[in-house]
Amino acid sequence: MHLSSPTPFPQNRPRRLRRDAFSRNLVRESRLSAHDFIYPVFVHEGTNRREAVPSMPGVERLSLDLLLPVAEECAKLDIPVMALFPAIDAELKTPDGREAANPDGLIPRVVRALKKEFPQLGVMTDVALDPYTSHGQDGVLDDTGYILNDETVQVLVQQALAHARAGVDIVAPSDMMDGRIGAVRRALEAQQLIYTRIMAYSAKYASSFYGPFRDAVGTRGALGKADKNVYQMDPGNSDEALREVALDIAEGADMVMVKPGMPYLDVLRRVKDEFRMPTFAYQVSGEYAMIKAASAQGWLEHDAVMMEALLAFKRAGADGILTYFSLDAARLLRG
């Protein structure tokens, strides 16, 4: 093309602010810090026991003694909370998942040890039956295989009480039964456990991105081809997410969560805008595995993609992120 006369200059030049690092830093709207992270970890019985989870490169199941140095590292890096997930020995799994409520079970013992060694580090536990049931569902079944609501909630309440009595800071019901936040809150109040915080997995979708997590806690085999569609949310819905969050807040949740993360950023934004609650996103195992696998192939640049994905949660309205990248990202932020 032939340019004869000088082109009229653009009315606006948004690139001006992008020209130098200092001005990009100056006008950046969202930022990550180590304080944004909740680090999910997998724990199992024994001592000096470490097992890699092949579908989650860099993630291991650890016995308590090996978890303690990880907790110390979290505290050093200013990561505020560690979230515990158990891989339960097969012989303790039953159809009703009653081991979940054992006050001397794996999770209560790990909670007590962590709070004793690192009282300043927040500890969160998952309230759900799937690691404890022989069928891998998050609840008790009737004879047709349907997951019963109110019967399940009764066990969940006992599980939450066992964790709270062990001194956990945050209980996080991830089961998606109706009314469980209210039931747990009432039980905690009745026992004077008034400082136990509840982070509700409020909008938890029936997602195919949970596969590697099910490897980590050892429920994939038990579940087989079964799905969780009769309690977790339909991926096509987002008005429903707002109704779920509204119920959980009314029932006494202190914090709410959207899960999975990156495929549901629109839901995260809607929830934050509507309720202005402390709102969390769970970057789930499948999201982690995709980034790991693609970077192992050389198709994506690991650290850059990790930080971009995490920052996107902040931009979309998250107050914090549950992420398996917590340690890596916090170390990178240190420089």
Ligand code: PBG
């Ligand atoms: C179980 C639970 C799941 C996750 C957290 N808690 C899996 C499921 O609902 O089947 C998934 C986390 C992840 O994929 O990283 N109640």
